[in-house]
Amino acid sequence: MKTIDLKGKWHLRNRDGSWDVPAQVPGDTHSALLAAKKISDPYWGENELRLQALHHEDWIYEREFDISLEWLDEESIFLEIEGLDTVAEIFINGKSLARTTNAFIRHRFEAKTFLLPGKNVIRIEITSPEKAAEAEAKRLPYPIPHGQFPIQSQHRNLLRKTQCHSGWDWGPCLMVSGIEGIRLGATSLGRIESLQVLQEHARPGGRGPVTLTVRCEVFSPKGGESEFSVDIDGKNQTTRVKLGPGLNALTQRIEISKPRLWWPNGHGEQPLYPLIVRVAGDETSRRIGLRTIEVVNREDKHGLSLEFVVNGRAIFAKGANWIPADALPQRVTRASLDDLLSSAADAHMNMLRVWGGGRYESDDFYDLCDEKGLLVWQDFMFSCALYPATTAFLENVRQEARWQVQRLRDRACLALWCGNNENLGSLKWYPESKSNRDRYLVDYDRLNEGVLGAAVRELDPSRLFWPSSPCGGTNDYSDCWHDDRRGDMHFWSVWHEGKPFEAYLDVKPRFCSEFGYQSFPSLTSIRTYAETDQWNVSAPVMEHHQRNPGGNARITENMTRYFRFPEGFENFVYLSQVQQGLAIRTAVEHFRRLRPICMGALYWQLNDMWPVASWSSLEYGGKWKALHYMAKRFFAPLLVSAVRKKDGTIEIWADNDTVKTVASKVRVRVHDFAGKTLLTLRFPARLRAGTSSRLRIFRPSELLGTDTKTDAIFVTIDLTANGTQIQNELFLTEYKRCTLLHPKISLTIRGEKDGSFVLCLQTDAPAFFVTLDAGEIRGEFDDNVLTLLQREPKTVRFIPKQAYGLKKLTNGNFRRALTVHHLRGTYT
């Protein structure tokens, strides 16, 4: 097959021609206007508000291309276009070729009769998304409501585009339009339309061979004969096939006798076998990870389980929710995705949920998840809204679902399909659906089971279609937001209902797919959107970069619950991150202790799409917040934790998420705030693989004696195994009640040959949440947010990200950029 790639330079203009700028494809309208200096940075200050008028513009993309006479001899010439966002009409040489209404479909349109030898012009007219959505709303027989966020474009649920472009409680309202991929193909014999690679494991998780069934659909304009070859694992298998006009289904089976299995991060390696299929002069490739994956969804004495089993091994899912990496799609690169996903893997995550208000991610994203062992919980792109069930809408979604399932089903990382985010629960949000639940529930079911579920059952039957997140299981239409017994749970009582962190301990989710707590991004990030005169939590720009109404007040109020109020903006920002980390640590440690009742903890949310106060652990640009450093510890394969129960007893727990039994030594120490160790207890602990175990229960008097108060001490727990030590700590009352000494922290820095810096930290009094920040210098510490004790120096390493435009980083400029914060430093 011959192809002409039409990516590259295009022209973009609005309908009246008042804007006419060069544009990139792949790319988006706003990025093109920004590059041409026609608009100001949408992320700075309150600029976003001034850009809302753009949403009423229609956009016209145009470019020229050449077609040779030889091309026109081919039987079929087609235009392939992907990620055309959203309501558009495509013209070639002034004649209308097609109309599209879905950004999530790859289209192929026959175009031969539109083309001329020599110069041709392609023009794509995109209707203003806001106007298109309004027009759809007018056509509806009854209103279909959707969630409202502070800055919101209306009726986004009527358009098949990234739902959060219309504004979210962490995202700007930038209704971008654009194109992701576009090319022409020409063939006389045929082209590959779809591929599916099924795996049969002789012994799941065992050493037996794996048989692959390669199914290929080939479209041939008029039929003919071809070779059909499959290459994998050094083998080639070729047959001769006859193609009839139209779609042809071809199959080959091929055996891999000594398979190397693909495992989620932390459980083993991620070997990927390149597979190449060639037929009818066309070629396509995949990288196949050999593994079985099941979702166990069983009634048991606790309710209904939700557990991922890979190669026969139950996996505790550790991870977070993923949102689009940038509000301006053009800015997302493979490198920026790699950076975010590497950070996820470094924090021992093994699963990400591609959340339904975003987009089906790019091939780069799934390639990287395959490589890093990050399982993907894949939502269909429907979120926090009701959706129409008109014939046209359902047909549009049917094509989308079929395309996306076919596109992603061979991915090793793909773990499950989920119908939507919170749509079931949202039936209870709107007056319309509260007063006529039947009508909206029927619509919901037509779309969800009738279209999405049906597509999965037909095209990817081995994977579970999970109806919604959260959900109590197939055929359960109840609102299970507060039900911790069944399926997956979104537990939001701590953030959205303002309950204390301890409320996490009151639930026993089977799988917690959302729970979150907000913080501010670092000063480095704040500097990219606010002048220093705005560096105040209730200044207009700081409020603008907070999309959850009441969010800044909640962060502030909670600080008064646990901490002495921090002085100054810098301390406030730092403490907001510590607070967020503590909230999520409380939840995750608890969920891991609940194993095997609970088998997954995906916090809300991994990343940000612009610089903003949010629930993310990685701020926009990828810098780690305190939470991400804490996640690296609370998601680590070995975890030791302590918890104070309501009756005052103190429990010590360990979770072994490795595949081997671990012999460990545990040391529990009680210290006063001057740093004196009042008590030391040591005991061995055998930790069975894949289990969580309670190692000890202490009555308060056993640790405190009879006259020590809870505000006079803190507890450290060290667990030593396989030559390494992990540490955790427990306060027995709120931090604000404890009289902390002012520690003097000293720091030495040594530059290493490999460009990293080794830092050694020492203190003269206990210091808590000691957090290093390298400011503008991109990179991460291998450990951070530390507890420091006298005579127990800690060494950490800073690894700069050379790939991110770093010039010369010396000891001197590293030291100058470095700041150190700790809890006692936040007040005088």
Ligand code: BMA
């Ligand atoms: C959820 C998500 C998002 C939202 C987040 C924070 O439940 O599904 O829609 O952004 O909470 O409120």
